[in-house]
Amino acid sequence: MTRALITGITGQDGSYLAELLLAKGYEVHGMVRRVALEDPGHRLSRISRIRDRIHLHAGSLESLPSVYQVLRKTEPEECYHLAAQSFVSYSFDDEFSTLQTNINGTHYLLSALREIAPQCRFYFAGSSEMFGKAAEVPQVETTRFHPRSAYGISKVAGFELTRNYREAYGLHASNGILFNHESPRRGFEFVTRKITSAVARIRAGKARQLSMGNLEAKRDWGHAADFVGAMWRMLQQDEPDDYVVATGETHSVREFAELAFRFAGLDYREHVVSDPQYFRPAEVDLLLGNASKAKTKLGWAPSISFESLVREMVEADCAAEGVDLVTEMGTTA
Numbered sequence: 506m507t508r509a510l511i512t513g514i515t516g517q518d519g520s521y522l523a524e525l526l527l528a529k530g531y532e533v534h535g536m537v538r539r540v541a542l543e544d545p546g547h548r549l550s551r552i553s554r555i556r557d558r559i560h561l562h563a564g565s566l567e568s569l570p571s572v573y574q575v576l577r578k579t580e581p582e583e584c585y586h587l588a589a590q591s592f593v594s595y596s597f598d599d600e601f602s603t604l605q606t607n608i609n610g611t612h613y614l615l616s617a618l619r620e621i622a623p624q625c626r627f628y629f630a631g632s633s634e635m636f637g638k639a640a641e642v643p644q645v646e647t648t649r650f651h652p653r654s655a656y657g658i659s660k661v662a663g664f665e666l667t668r669n670y671r672e673a674y675g676l677h678a679s680n681g682i683l684f685n686h687e688s689p690r691r692g693f694e695f696v697t698r699k700i701t702s703a704v705a706r707i708r709a710g711k712a713r714q715l716s717m718g719n720l721e722a723k724r725d726w727g728h729a730a731d732f733v734g735a736m737w738r739m740l741q742q743d744e745p746d747d748y749v750v751a752t753g754e755t756h757s758v759r760e761f762a763e764l765a766f767r768f769a770g771l772d773y774r775e776h777v778v779s780d781p782q783y784f785r786p787a788e789v790d791l792l793l794g795n796a797s798k799a800k801t802k803l804g805w806a807p808s809i810s811f812e813s814l815v816r817e818m819v820e821a822d823c824a825a826e827g828v829d830l831v832t833e834m835g836t837t838a
Contacts (some may be wrong), residue, residue, distance in 0.1 A: 506530060506531065506532050507529075507530075507531050507532070507582050507583060508531070508532045508534065508579065508580065508581050508582050508583075509526050509531050509532070509533055509534065509581055509582065509583040509584070509585065510534045510535070510536060510575070510576070510579050510581035510583070510584045510585070511523060511526075511533065511534070511535050511536070511584075511585045511587060512535075512536045512566060512584075512585070512586050512587055512588035512610075512614070513586075513587030513588030513589065513630075514533075514535030514536070514537065514552060514559070514561070514587075515535070515537055515541055515548060515549055515551055515552060516551065516587060516588070516692075517551065517688055517690040517691050517692070517729050518587050518630070518686070518729055518732070518733055518736075519535065519551075519552075519585075519587050519588075520551035520552050520555075520690060521688070521690070521729050521730050521733045522585060522587070522733040522736060522737070523535065523552060523555060523559055524555060525733050525734065525737060526737070527555060527558055527559070529737075531583075532560070533558070533559045533560070534559065534560045534561070534562060534579045534581065535552075535559055535560070535561045535562070536561075536562050536564045536566070536575050536588070537549075537561050537562070537563065537564070538563070538564075538565060539563040539565075541561075542561065542563055549561075551690050560579075562575045562578060562579065566588055566606065566609070566610030566613060566614070567605070567606060567609060567610065568613075569613045569616070569617070572610075572613045572614055572617045573617050573621065576614075576617050576618065576621045576622060577621055580621070580622055581622060581625050582622075582624070582625055582626065583625065583626045583627075583628070583740050584614065584618060584622075584625050584626070584627045584628065585628045585630075585736060585740075586610075586611060586614055586627065586628060586629050586630060586663075587630045588610065589606070589607045589610070589630065589656075589659070589660075589663075590602065590603045590606050590607055590656070590659075600655035603655045603656055603659055604655055604658065604659050604662075606659075607656070607659035607660065607662070607663060608659050608662045608663060608666075611629060611662070611663040611666050611667070612666055614627075615627065615666055615667065615670045615676070615678070618676065619670065619674050619676060623674075623675075623676065624677075625676075625677075626677040626678075626679075626740040626745070627667065627670075627676055627677065627678040627679070627740075627745075628678075628679055628680075628681060628736050628739055628740055629663055629664065629666075629667040629678065629679070629680050629681070630681055630683060630736075631660050631663065631664045631680045631681055631682040631683065631747075632656070632657065632660045632682070632683060633682060633683065633684040633685065633724075633725065633751070633792045633794060634652060634653075634654060634656055634657035634660060634789065634792075635650045635652055635657050635660045635661045635664060635682065636648055636650060636651065636652075636792060637650070637651045637652040637653035637654070637657050637789050638651040638653055638789065639651065639791070639792065642791060642793050643751075643753065643793040643794055643795040644682075644749065644751075644792065644793065644794050644795065645749055645794075645795045645797075645798070646682065646747050646748065646749055646798060650664075653789050654789075664680050664682075664747075667679070667680050668680065668747070671745050676745075677740070677744075677745045678745050679739040679740065679742075679745040679746055679747065679748070680747040680748070681735060681736055681739060681747075681748055681750050682747065682748065682749045682750065682794070683732055683735075683750045683751075684724070684725040684726075684727065684749070684750065684751035684752070684792060684793075684794040685697075685724045685725060685726045685727070685792070686726070686727045686728060686729045686731070686732040686750075687726055687727075687728065687729065687814060687818065688728055688729040688730060688814070688817070688818065689817060689818050689821035689822070690729065691729075691818070696717070696718075696758060696761075697726070697761060697818065698818065698822075699715070699717075700715065700717075700758075700761060700762050700765050701765050701815070701818040701819045701821075701822045702822045703715040703776075704765050704766055704768075704769045704771065704819055704822065704823070705769075705819070705822035705823040705825065705826040705828060706826060707769075707771065707776055708769045708770075708771065708823060708826070708828050709823075709826040709827065709828045711826070713776065714776055714777075714778060715762075715776055715777050715778070716778055716779075716780040716783065717758065717762070717777055717778070717779055717780065717783060718758075718779070718780065718783030718784045719758065719779070719783075719784055719790075720757065720758045720759040720762070720777070720779055721757055721758070721759060721790070722757065722758050722789065722790055722791075723755045723756065723757045723758075723790065723791045723792070723793070724755065724756065724758075724792050725751045725752055725753070725754060725755050725792055725793050725794045726752065726754075726756060726761070726811055726814065727750075727751065727752040727807050727809070727814070728807070728809035728813075728814045728817075730809070731807045731808055731809055732750050732807075734805060735748065735750040735799055735803060735805045736750075738799075738803040738804065738805050739803065742802070742803070746802070748796070748798055748799045748802070748803065749794045749795060749796050749798065749799065750794070750796055750799055750805070751793070751794025751795065751796045752794070752796075752807045752811070753793070753794065753795060753796060754793075754811060755791065755792070755793040756811055759773075761815060762777050764811075764812065764815045765815050765818070765819050768815065768816050768819045768820075769819055769823065
């Protein structure tokens with residue numbers, strides 16, 4: 506039985522990845538903050554269905570001794586590093602903690618693995634935000650990085666650390682350059698969940714308006730359940746490498762909002778307003794990935810369409826608000 510350690514197991518990606526690994530017969534361990542264990546009802550909600558099948562360990566990525574302790578306890582054969590301060594907007598508000606947490610956490614993990622479990626295969630969750638003001642469209646593994654936020658900068662640093670440990674110390678360390686991936690488990694602070702949760706509240710009569718930032722920003726949106734499959738495939742390869750994981754389609758925030766509201770029988774133009782306070786200081790206008798390498802070498806391709814993703818998120822948020830839209834959505838979508 507392969508033993509895997511997931512940092513960020515309580516997040517969107519971590520929960521889907523844990524479910525995937527359990528289905529494949531893995532022994533799954535997760536590193537979580539102690540406060541999560543003290544407040545399981547809220548902080549462990551995404552993994553509540555599998556809580557009795559996984560092993561959680563209190564630890565902090567901001568402490569090298571803590572990382573060492575967790576690795577010595579678990580001795581993983583595969584390590585998926587997903588934990589990060591990942592909300593781009595917040596990284597503008599607190600650049601220092603974003604950089605410190607994301608960069609040091611990755612460095613501590615790699616350093617500890619090199620000493621404790623050098624044969625462990627390591628996955629680093631990179632981001633399309635590393636491309637930022639991209640010099641070419643679509644973006645591929647060799648596209649030059651031009652990050653436009655502290656979050657993007659921290660991910661570039663993590664990417665380079667991972668590559669350096671691979672080249673300098675022979676670790677089986679791979680980078681996944683993941684484009685935007687969403688699901689009903691996405692945090693409410695992210696734009697997609699902000700939209701679908703607002704749709705549900707408006708449909709339930711609890712709200713009337715949704716204030717948004719740049720509606721013309723375009724992203725390559727996929728489903729998190731698809732993307733974690735690519736993570737796993739990377740660590741099954743004989744040789745470590747770097748891969749873009751994307752759908753190859755781009756849609757604007759406006760398109761996402763229009764579709765989400767339409768699925769609920771609403772016109773987004775009657776509810777959505779653009780508010781300058783939600784614009785980023787340095788905007789990323791267009792991200793579009795080319796995952797040809799992942800398709801060729803990993804045999805990976807997305808299976809869930811943009812429309813299906815948006816519909817699933819709207820349905821889940823409406824169900825949470827007690828609004829049953831199955832029939833209505835079937836006739837208005």
